[in-house]
Amino acid sequence: MADQVLDAKGLNCPLPILRAKKTLKAMATGQTLEIQATDPGAVKDFEAFCRTTGNELLEHHMDGSVYVFTIKNTG
Amino acid sequence: MLDDQNAKSMSIIVTKGTLDWAYPPFILATTAAAMGLEVTMFFTFYGLTLLKKDLNLKINPLGNTAMEMPMAGGHMAMPNILAAMPGATALTTTMMKNMMKKKGVASIEELRELAVEADVNMIACQMTMDLFEYKKEDMIDGISLGGAATWVDAATGCDINLYI
Numbered sequence: 001m002a003d004q005v006l007d008a009k010g011l012n013c014p015l016p017i018l019r020a021k022k023t024l025k026a027m028a029t030g031q032t033l034e035i036q037a038t039d040p041g042a043v044k045d046f047e048a049f050c051r052t053t054g055n056e057l058l059e060h061h062m063d064g065s066v067y068v069f070t071i072k073n074t075g
Numbered sequence: 076m077l078d079d080q081n082a083k084s085m086s087i088i089v090t091k092g093t094l095d096w097a098y099p100p101f102i103l104a105t106t107a108a109a110m111g112l113e114v115t116m117f118f119t120f121y122g123l124t125l126l127k128k129d130l131n132l133k134i135n136p137l138g139n140t141a142m143e144m145p146m147a148g149g150h151m152a153m154p155n156i157l158a159a160m161p162g163a164t165a166l167t168t169t170m171m172k173n174m175m176k177k178k179g180v181a182s183i184e185e186l187r188e189l190a191v192e193a194d195v196n197m198i199a200c201q202m203t204m205d206l207f208e209y210k211k212e213d214m215i216d217g218i219s220l221g222g223a224a225t226w227v228d229a230a231t232g233c234d235i236n237l238y239i
Contacts, residue, residue, distance in 0.1 A: 012179040014106040018189055021109035039179075052110045 002034035002070055003027065009038045009066060016042050017049050020071065024055065027073045032058065035069045042067050084113040085235040088226065089122035094132040094171060094183070095142075097125055100239045101186035107235075108193035115233070116190070117226040119200035122239075123207070126199050126214045130184055134171050135164040144170060191217055198225055 006023050008016035016037045023033055035046070043060065046069050050057040056072040085107045089100045100122075104114045118126050125132075136142040137158035143150035157163060175182070181189075190197070197218040204211075204220065211220065230236045 010179045012181075014102050014109075015179070015181050018105055018109050049110055 003031040005034045005036070007036050008042075009036055011037070012039050013041050013045065017045055020046070020049070021053075024071065024073045024075060027075075029073055029075055031073050033071050033073060035071065036063075037067045037069070038065060040067070042069070046071070082111060082113055083235075084115070084233045085237070086115040086117065086226065086230045086233045087237045087239055089116055089118045089125060089239055090120050091239065092121040092124035092132070094134040094168060096239070097132055097183045098186075100237075101125075101183060101190060103237065104195050105186055105189045105193060108190065108195055112235075113196070114190075114193075115196040115198065115226075115229045117198045117200065117221070117229075119203050123199055123203045123209065125183070125187070126197065126218055127209075128213060128215055130187075132183055133164050133168045135167055137163070144174070187215070191215070196229070198229075 004023060004027060006019055008019050011019070016035065016039055020033065020035050027033060035042075039045075046057060046060065049055070050071060053074075055074050058070040058072055060067065060069045062068070085103070087100045087104060091097070100116060104116055108114050124130075135158055136153045137155055140152065143152045153163070153167070158167075172182075198221045199211075199214060199218050201220045201222050203209075
């Protein structure tokens with residue numbers, strides 16, 4: 001269970017990334033954030049976001065038509 | 076977290092101010108800032124209007140043969156003769172804004188606000204300000220004024236430099 005959940009469903013590029021960043025910024029180091037998105041581009045984008053920022057993408061899966069990502073805040 | 080020593084950076088020269096062309100620079104700037112990059116945007120010529128307090132962005136398909144709108148299951152382009160009619164700009168702009176809202180695409184106002192929040196360094200081209208007779212009061216707060224040398228100086232230290 002993630003420490004915090006971000007609903008980014010219905011939002012298009014780049015809003016899921018921007019909202020995720022804003023949420024992560026307010027979280028403590030080591031906490032986990034679950035992001036729910038419907039933008040199919042989010043899969044590649046969250047991988048790239050984590051690669052560049054150093055945050056850890058713990059896992060992602062699909063729940064129906066929703067992409068669910070779990071990111072560990074390394075900030 | 077990246078520190079000042081190894082932070083990456085990006086600069087964008089923004090030259091266009093129509094509704095469609097306003098998107099790439101603001102999407103890339105806000106995303107790069109969210110990914111820890113230091114971002115500089117240099118607004119020149121028609122791009123300068125994107126810094127005005129009151130944004131009134133428009134789009135017209137005149138002469139843009141690649142602009143097709145999804146319609147009735149297919150895609151439709153507006154013939155130039157219709158795009159030149161009075162009201163065509165207002166109609167196309169409304170259609171585009173409605174479509175963007177429906178698809179969850181951010182407005183330029185929203186992206187610009189996020190760019191300001193993310194401390195994106197926005198520079199208004201002084202020459203363009205003089206040329207088109209804009210005053211600093213016409214523009215949003217938190218921007219600076221500069222010329223070509225200001226951008227060159229910033230760009231020499233950047234990992235990515237874009238011209239849009």
